[in-house]
Amino acid sequence: LSFYSGLPKVTVPKSPILVKYGGNAMTSPDLAVKFAADVRHLKSLGFKMIVVHGGGPMINGLLKDLNVQSSFDEVTGVRISDEKVVDCAEKALSSVGKGLAGSISKDGIMGVSISGRDASLLRCEVKDVRLGNVGEVKKVNADFLRSLLEIENLVPIICPIGCGMDDDDETVYNVNADTAAGAIAKAMNCDLTMFLTDIKGVCDSDMNLIPKLNKAEIENLIDTNVITGGMIPKVSYALQAVQGDGVAMICDGRVENALAREVHRIYGEADGGESGGTIVCE
Ligand SMILES: Nc1ncnc2c1ncn2[C@@H]1O[C@H](COP(=O)(O)OP(=O)(O)O)[C@@H](O)[C@H]1O
Numbered sequence: 101l102s103f104y105s106g107l108p109k110v111t112v113p114k115s116p117i118l119v120k121y122g123g124n125a126m127t128s129p130d131l132a133v134k135f136a137a138d139v140r141h142l143k144s145l146g147f148k149m150i151v152v153h154g155g156g157p158m159i160n161g162l163l164k165d166l167n168v169q170s171s172f173d174e175v176t177g178v179r180i181s182d183e184k185v186v187d188c189a190e191k192a193l194s195s196v197g198k199g200l201a202g203s204i205s206k207d208g209i210m211g212v213s214i215s216g217r218d219a220s221l222l223r224c225e226v227k228d229v230r231l232g233n234v235g236e237v238k239k240v241n242a243d244f245l246r247s248l249l250e251i252e253n254l255v256p257i258i259c260p261i262g263c264g265m266d267d268d269d270e271t272v273y274n275v276n277a278d279t280a281a282g283a284i285a286k287a288m289n290c291d292l293t294m295f296l297t298d299i300k301g302v303c304d305s306d307m308n309l310i311p312k313l314n315k316a317e318i319e320n321l322i323d324t325n326v327i328t329g330g331m332i333p334k335v336s337y338a339l340q341a342v343q344g345d346g347v348a349m350i351c352d353g354r355v356e357n358a359l360a361r362e363v364h365r366i367y368g369e370a371d372g373g374e375s376g377g378t379i380v381c382e
């Protein structure tokens with residue numbers, strides 16, 4: 101029996117599901133192969149799939165190779181980005197996206213890597229002048245994404261780089277991948293938004309997994325410095341993602357086939373047991 105045939109049978113939702121695949125979860129080649137297989141498997145079951153990828157460690161690598169300095173803002177957890185940094189981020193992220201599209205494109209499934217600048221997919225404004233060209237997504241070209249999802253077997257793989265609010269604005273924005281995921285999930289009214297990261301979920305100060313969190317609890321954990329760094333955008337934009345009818349989760353991308361396991365558990369006809377991560381609700 102193959103791994104997938106052992107999973108509970110699922111009822112496929114009408115709305116898409118979005119996976120945010122974090123840079124820290126993609127550093128093992130073996131896990132990456134399994135992630136790509138999970139995407140193909142779910143797509144072949146009929147799920148409308150959207151992948152938004154990160155690539156923080158890969159951007160760090162390129163910045164280091166090119167001797168470009170950058171740092172992260174402690175309050176928001178995002179990378180402070182001047183034009184040089186944005187340029188490196190775009191190059192590194194494009195390469196990550198093409199790699200993902202290549203590994204997903206097998207057995208008739210077509211992974212297509214798209215930048216947030218393509219078709220003005222992610223229109224942005226400056227998040228905070230102190231952060232430079234870091235984009236806050238203000239408008240998502242949802243019609244374009246919907247038309248891509250109409251194409252049989254196509255899985256859009258979105259790179260978190262944004263463009264300006266109007267056609268004359270040539271600014272390129274570095275968008276945190278969690279920000280992009282939250283904005284797209286909301287615009288597409290995604291049924292599920294899953295953030296795959298490099299930790300078991302959101303943890304308390306004793307590093308115990310918190311199975312479920314709402315907005316007030318999240319704000320409190322940020323205020324008390326329990327949620328810090330890269331987890332801040334994740335929980336904030338997970339909250340944005342659930343402004344529609346959907347569910348958001350923060351899951352451990354280091355677990356083999358985490359995506360397929362969780363999706364089968366959530367949409368499974370049998371009781372799939374406890375989740376392996378944190379569920380975020382309003
Ligand atoms: N309360 C918390 N629970 C879990 N992780 C946390 C918490 N606060 C901060 N973190 C950090 O957030 C990291 C995940 O964010 P990040 O490294 O940006 O991942 P990704 O590349 O998946 O976006 C964890 O590895 C952990 O170091």
Ligand SMILES: CC(=O)N[C@@H](CCC(=O)OP(=O)(O)O)C(=O)O
Nearest residue numbers: 123154155156178179275276277
């Ligand atoms: C503005 C900002 O912070 N952009 C991120 C984009 C990549 C990203 O978010 O990747 P992860 O999901 O792997 O963290 C950065 O420069 O690292």
